[in-house]
Amino acid sequence: MFKFNRKTFTAFFTILLILPAFSKDFTSRKFLWRGVPGMETQIRDTVLYYCPAKTESPAPAVIICPGGSYHHLGMKHEGFASARWFNSIGINAFVLQYRVAYNEHHYPDQLQDIQMAIHDVRRNAQAYRVNPDKVGVIGYSAGGHLVTMAGAFSKRDTLSALGVSVTESLRPDFVIPVYPVVSMQDDIAHRWSRKSLLGHQWNRPNAVKGWSLLNPWGHAYSQELKDAFSMEKQIPSDMPPVFLLACRDDPVVMYENSVRLDQALTEKAVQHIFVSYDKGGHGFGMKENSSIMLREHWNQKDLLPWLIQIGVVER
Known part of the structure; x- marks a missing residue:
């Protein structure tokens, strides 16, 4: 039986806020976990918003993951603003509202959500008018880590393991992390994102906990756990093509994350x-009136030529 608890109320209220503001930005939305046994309480926490490009033939697709420290989501400037730009260059966009720590979700929930989104887009490629061989992902900040x-x-x-019959590849065809959280190492980690992602996994064997001036979050994760989610230590040789963007003056996520x-x-x-x-800061997404967009037009000047180069967009 469906239980209406605090988590589901928060998710439902979030959707009520999103719909009036952004209903013109998407054609349809899908609750990705609907119909999956055992996921009844997760249904409204994970939503895929479909923002189609005006194309007649199957087009490339991108799944957009807003940032928010794995705690909340910047749906407007990092989500739907990005979708509008991708639509303008003939790419179907899907904005993913993935599960976050605000609703008490930690790993592996976020990876499950993006894998489910990739699988759904490919499985329903014909209905979405998507080329299943050109499905990429873009993420901002914590979404860049995802x-x-x-x-x-x-x-x-x-x-x-959740009972989903996996019939499609879960590998994205291209990856675009923008001012991303990358590392979980103590010297450069964005600690709010780390805490939100890993939750209380620090309470397992081989990890210690305790508050101190040097450890204000009260969490000391095991080195093994930090390494496992430090993406600079997890890159495989068959990683999809990557477009990485960051600003040296980023005041939120240390630039060294992207360097590594x-x-x-x-x-x-x-x-x-x-x-x-050199300048641009953090959190600008594709907000048209942000200083870096007005000055650099990074999506048009840098990202579009790269998408052409790797064969996602035709000249």
């Missing part, structure tokens, strides 16, 4: 590009 996980952990099937990811991609000979700006 899409990097989607690329690096594509062989880590999290769906079958770039180094890891280079060491594994992964096809990628690292676009770096």
